[in-house]
Amino acid sequence: MQELLQNLxxxxxxxxxxxxxxxxxxMVYGILKLINFAHGDVFMLGSFVGFYAGGxxxxxxxxxxxxxxxxxxxxxMLLAMIVCGAVGYLNERIAYRPLRNSPRIASLxxxxxxxFLLEYGGQFVFGPxxxxxxxxVEKHLINAGGVATTNYQIIVLVVAIIFMxxxxxxxxxxxxxxxxxAVSYNFETASLMGxxxxxxxxxxxxxxSMLAAVAGILFGLSYPKIDPLMxxxxxxxxxxxxxxxxxxxxxxxxxGGLIIGVIESFVGGSxxxxxxxxxxxxxxxxxxxxxxSGLFGKYQAEKV
Amino acid sequence: xRNKLLISLTVALSLVLLGCPPKSxxxxxxxxxxxxxxxxxxxxxxxxxxxxxxxxxxxxxIMMAADEINAAGGVNGRKxxxxxxxxxxxxxxxxxxxxxxISQNQVVAVLGEVASSSSIAAAPICQSSKVPMITPSxxxxxxxxxxxxxxxxxxxxxxxxxxxxxxxxxxxGVKSAAILTDVKSDYSQGLGHFFEERFTxxxxxxxxxxxxxxxxxxxRAQLTSVKGSNPQVLFVPGYYTDIGQIANxxxxxxxxxxxxxxxxxxxxxxxxxGGKALEGCYYSNHYxxxxxxxxxxxxxxxxxQRYGVTPDALAALGYDxxxxxxxxxxxxxxxxxxTSLRDAIAATKDFSGVTGTITLGPDRNPIGKKLVIEEIRxxxxxxxxxxxxxxxxxxxxxxxxxxxxxx
Numbered sequence: 001m002q003e004l005l006q007n008l009x010x011x012x013x014x015x016x017x018x019x020x021x022x023x024x025x026x027m028v029y030g031i032l033k034l035i036n037f038a039h040g041d042v043f044m045l046g047s048f049v050g051f052y053a054g055g056x057x058x059x060x061x062x063x064x065x066x067x068x069x070x071x072x073x074x075x076x077m078l079l080a081m082i083v084c085g086a087v088g089y090l091n092e093r094i095a096y097r098p099l100r101n102s103p104r105i106a107s108l109x110x111x112x113x114x115x116f117l118l119e120y121g122g123q124f125v126f127g128p129x130x131x132x133x134x135x136x137v138e139k140h141l142i143n144a145g146g147v148a149t150t151n152y153q154i155i156v157l158v159v160a161i162i163f164m165x166x167x168x169x170x171x172x173x174x175x176x177x178x179x180x181x182a183v184s185y186n187f188e189t190a191s192l193m194g195x196x197x198x199x200x201x202x203x204x205x206x207x208x209s210m211l212a213a214v215a216g217i218l219f220g221l222s223y224p225k226i227d228p229l230m231x232x233x234x235x236x237x238x239x240x241x242x243x244x245x246x247x248x249x250x251x252x253x254x255x256g257g258l259i260i261g262v263i264e265s266f267v268g269g270s271x272x273x274x275x276x277x278x279x280x281x282x283x284x285x286x287x288x289x290x291x292x293s294g295l296f297g298k299y300q301a302e303k304v
Numbered sequence: 305x306r307n308k309l310l311i312s313l314t315v316a317l318s319l320v321l322l323g324c325p326p327k328s329x330x331x332x333x334x335x336x337x338x339x340x341x342x343x344x345x346x347x348x349x350x351x352x353x354x355x356x357x358x359x360x361x362x363x364x365x366i367m368m369a370a371d372e373i374n375a376a377g378g379v380n381g382r383k384x385x386x387x388x389x390x391x392x393x394x395x396x397x398x399x400x401x402x403x404x405x406i407s408q409n410q411v412v413a414v415l416g417e418v419a420s421s422s423s424i425a426a427a428p429i430c431q432s433s434k435v436p437m438i439t440p441s442x443x444x445x446x447x448x449x450x451x452x453x454x455x456x457x458x459x460x461x462x463x464x465x466x467x468x469x470x471x472x473x474x475x476x477g478v479k480s481a482a483i484l485t486d487v488k489s490d491y492s493q494g495l496g497h498f499f500e501e502r503f504t505x506x507x508x509x510x511x512x513x514x515x516x517x518x519x520x521x522x523x524r525a526q527l528t529s530v531k532g533s534n535p536q537v538l539f540v541p542g543y544y545t546d547i548g549q550i551a552n553x554x555x556x557x558x559x560x561x562x563x564x565x566x567x568x569x570x571x572x573x574x575x576x577x578g579g580k581a582l583e584g585c586y587y588s589n590h591y592x593x594x595x596x597x598x599x600x601x602x603x604x605x606x607x608x609q610r611y612g613v614t615p616d617a618l619a620a621l622g623y624d625x626x627x628x629x630x631x632x633x634x635x636x637x638x639x640x641x642x643t644s645l646r647d648a649i650a651a652t653k654d655f656s657g658v659t660g661t662i663t664l665g666p667d668r669n670p671i672g673k674k675l676v677i678e679e680i681r682x683x684x685x686x687x688x689x690x691x692x693x694x695x696x697x698x699x700x701x702x703x704x705x706x707x708x709x710x711x
Contacts, residue, residue, distance in 0.1 A: 003532045006557070010524040128352045128392060130545055132577060141558060148558035223521035225549055225577075230521075268525025273514050274487050276525070 002146040007265045013153040013222065015261020016160035020215035021238035022245070022253035023167060024208030030184040030248035031204050033104065037111040038091060040235015041118035042084050042209045046216025047133065047226045048126055049080040054134030073136040080213040088209025089202055097198070115235075122228030130227045133220035156218045163214050164254055170207070171250060180204060184248070233277065237264075240284045246297025255295065342385035343378075343633065343640065345370070345626075346405030348416040348426065353393025354519060354545045357571040358418035358618050362440055363388060364611055365622025366415060369630070379633045386626075387411060391422060398422035399429060406433045412633075412640045413438065413649075415625055418618055419543070420444030420461075420491040427454045434642035436649055438629060440621035441590070443567060444494045448668045453646050455664060457625045457657075458590055459673040461491070464566055465498025465541075467675050467691045468588050472537060472564060473506035475689065481564075482512030482535035484526060484550065486542045489518055495541035495566045511535050516550075518543065523550045527557050537561055543568045548577025555581040562586065570617045575683050586679040590617040591659045592687045603658040617659070624657035631655060 021043050028036045053076045057068055068076070095114050099107045140151045171177040182190040183200045191197045219234070220226055241260045245252025260280055268276040287294060347366055349359030366386060374383045387409050389401035398417055405411050406429065414430050414437040417423045423442035430437035431451030438455045439447055445460045472478045483500060486492035500510050512530035516523055527550070530538065538561050540550055547569050554563065565587040575582060593604055593614050603623060607615040615623075629649065633640060636648035655662040665671045672693040679688040 003528055006528045006531075007525060010522075010528065014522055129356050130354055139556075141556065143558055148556065150556045152556075219521075223549070224552075225521055225545065265525045268522070269514075269529040273516065273526050273529075277517070 003269065005147045007269045008262060009147060009149055009153065011262030011265030012258060013156050013261070014265065015241075015258035016157055017215050017219050017222075017257075018234065018238045018241050018261050019254040019257025020160055020163065020211050020218070021234060022241040022257045023164070023250065024212050025239050025242040026245070026247055026250060026253040027204050027208045029242070030250075031180065031187075031201060032096070032100075032107075034096065034107050035111065035239065035247075036091075036096075036205075036208075037108075037235070037239075038095075038114035038118055039208065039212060040231035040233075040238065041115050041122070042087055042091075042231070043212040043216045043219070043234060043238075044122060044226070044228060044231030045087055045118065046080045046084045046213030047220045047230065048122070048131075048216075048228075049083045049213070050076050050136075050217045050220050051131055051133055051226060053079050054136065058134050067135045067138040070137060076136065077214060077217045080217050081210040084209040084213035084216070085206040088205040088212075091209075092202055092205040097201075119229055119232070126228050128228065130225045133224040133226055136217075136221055152222050156222055159214065159218060163211060167207070167211065167250065176200070176203065237280045240280045240287075244283060244287055244294055246294030249294065249296045252294055252296035342383045344409055344411045345384055345386050345629065346389070346402070346409060346411035346414040347386050348389045348391050348398055348401040348405065348414065348422075350393035350417065350419065350422070351388070351390040355393040355419055355543050357544070357573050357616070358441075359390070359393070361571075361616050361619040362416070362418055362622035364607070365440075365615065365619035365624075366626045368607060368610055368619075369623045369626035373627070373630045379630050380638065384626075384630060386415075391417065393419065393422075395419070395421040395425040399425045402426040402429045402437075406430070406435050411435065412642075413629055413645060415440065415622075415629065417442060419489065420447055420494070421489055423447045424450065424490055427451065430454065434646075436642060436646045438625050438649065440625040441567070441618050442491070444490045446490065446494070452650075452668070453642065455649055455668045457621055457628065457662065457670060458567075458659070459675060460669055461494045461566070462498045463673075463693070464588055464675060465495050465500075466502040468539075468564065468566065468677070469499050469502035469506060469508070471588075471677055471689055471691070472539075473503050473508045478508065478536045480509045480511045480533075480535045481537045481539050482514075482530035482533055483510055484513075484523075484530060484538060484540045484542075485515050486518050486546065487515045489542070491566075491568060492541045492543075495568075496539065499539055499541065516542075516546065518546060520546070521549065523553050524557060527554050527559065531557055531559050535561060538563050539565070541566045541568060544571035544574040545577065548574055548579075548582070551578040551581035551585065567617060572613065572616060575680060578680075579683075582680045583683075584679065584681070586677055586688055589676050589678050590673070591620050592676045592678060592690075593685070594687070599656060599658050620658040624659050624662065627657065628652055628655055628662060 024039045028034055054068060057072050091114055095110050096107055099110055142149050179195045179200050182195055183197050237260055241256035242253045244259060245256030263279055264276050267279045349362050350356060351359040370384045370386050389405055391398040391401045402414055405414055414435055417439060418441045420442040423439045424446055427437060427447055427450035431453050434453060436453045438457060441458045443458055443461045443464055445462055448454045448456050481503060483496050485496040512533035512535055514526035514530050516526055540547060540563050547565060551563055563585040567589050569587040570589055591600060604615055632648040632652060636644045650664055652662060652664045660674045662670045675691040676687060677689040678685045
């Protein structure tokens with residue numbers, strides 16, 4: 001029972017990070033019908049911004065060593081969000097917008113190209129060696145009825161929930177959100193109604209990339225080893241989470257992320273721990289076979 | 305059109321000229337293994353990637369030995385030139401690197417790797433090209449079984465696993481252990497197997513078992529499952545990058561058992577990554593840096609002067625490997641073809657190295673090498689025990705009859 005709860009908790013903590021990344025995939029897909037494969041690498045960039053900013057803060061602001069503290073951690077997260085938001089914006093502006101009216105496969109291949117550019121450009125700039133994320137806040141162990149956790153896992157969950165709630169508010173509570181939903185519903189009509197579609201799309205990329213930056217910082221906090229190729233696996237799994245929840249569907253991405261995280265945790269804790277990475281792909285195949293629109297997606301029959 | 309062609313030709317040419325220049329150090333001179341010029345020795349190692357310090361330390365050790373040999377007049381009047389290739393800690397890259405060293409650089413011998421999976425990938429290439437290969441620190445028994453051109457400078461995992469099990473099971477009286485191995489690493493699988501074999505022979509019980517893949521960042525699920533079985537120790541024969549994280553996550557889950565491992569833990573980065581979570585954990589190693597033996601003291605002194613850091617065991621083994629090779633080349637006289645050099649290396653006897661006296665047995669493994677067990681205390685390595693194999697016995701036999709001396 002304790003083991004069950006422990007696995008569940010571990011799974012939810014990983015799943016929350018997947019969910020944050022999955023939101024970026026699903027938002028961009030919802031609006032452009034484009035799978036932005038470079039999204040996982042934006043997540044990696046977020047971690048690296050945190051690594052360098054944390055290293056700088058460690059020598060300049062907190063020369064006495066130890067954890068950096070809440071304010072610095074918040075500042076680092078904000079910086080990572082700004083940098084990743086800018087990268088997301090440039091990515092859309094330079095790589096995807098010129099191809100918006102080309103066949104969709106062109107954008108897809110460009111996305112893969114951008115992904116490689118960030119991965120191997122990252123290896124060139126940051127170096128291929130793994131780096132170790134700085135200590136942002138002091139770690140405490142928490143033991144609740146035989147289930148062990150740390151304040152890190154709680155921070156991950158709380159921060160993830162705050163940003164998901166914020167996103168929910170943006171989409172359903174603001175004028176911009178309404179514009180976003182309109183563009184997602186019907187691109188052409190929205191633009192005829194005077195919605196500045198270009199700006200909506202840019203902003204969507206910026207928001208998605210900022211969420212990836214948050215995920216990158218949270219990942220660095222809980223799993224301090226980072227390297228330029230670290231975005232590939234979480235990126236793919238978050239993509240699967242988005243497909244599982246129904247790509248284009250925002251709550252679906254969150255649920256999908258949590259489900260993938262929890263399933264991985266249980267598989268990792270069982271005799272089949274070798275297959276932990278494979279299980280996400282098995283889920284992808286099963287979803288595509290039996291429910292291509294995902295758990296929450298609407299199935300739309302194609303008119304012939 | 306002509307212009308375009310010219311440009312693309314220029315680009316292509318410059319790529320060929322600039323692309324991957326072989327990194328060579330030490331004295332200049334005409335290339336080639338032909339008589340008169342420098343003797344080219346190839347080295348492949350993990351200079352970058354997850355096992356970067358393995359390759360870097362080994363490289364430092366090899367370069368220091370090569371420079372000392374050259375300063376003392378070289379080998380039969382010729383200087384040694386080491387050509388180094390980085391395999392990025394990947395077995396498939398190791399195979400490419402060795403292929404390149406042999407076919408392009410035409411080296412007379414190849415030194416490397418640390419990770420057994422990489423050595424196992426590269427050994428068949430050396431064997432089929434009849435170029436002798438010496439691995440300084442791959443401990444998996446399979447490596448030297450790849451052929452009669454493949455040699456080793458360190459003890460093997462059967463000996464290491466058995467010695468560790470003897471120490472844990474007999475000296476410490478531990479009755480239950482959980483084993484966590486890396487599925488991607490031949491080293492980890494082999495060492496885990498030999499530890500379990502001996503540990504169960506001694507009446508110990510393996511109560512939990514789980515596996516991970518090198519490069520994972522989340523080990524909590526596996527740790528949760530072994531935590532439930534409540535072992536007295538957690539045996540993790542992995543490499544240092546993963547170990548540091550496993551130790552941290554085990555502590556996060558409230559596990560208080562010590563982690564126990566093998567020589568794959570040996571890295572200056574280990575304690576940096578693992579921090580306080582590694583206190584009280586211990587692992588087996590090839591040498592202890594604060595050993596009072598004059599050979600070790602002398603080596604540590606020189607290494608510190610040159611590189612400014614304390615050498616780890618992999619640096620010591622790299623140093624020994626280069627010197628054993630140079631010694632064999634001296635004995636081979638002017639003949640540095642594969643077969644003559646192989647025979648000269650195989651005849652290595654009573655060579656006094658930093659990691660002990662090296663005599664190669666018929667299985668091309670050194671006979672009777674010493675093993676130390678080090679414990680991490682206050683972020684420092686301390687000597688916990690020394691296992692002295694009985695002299696002049698074949699390596700396999702000493703594994704079971706070695707005597708453990710607790711400090």
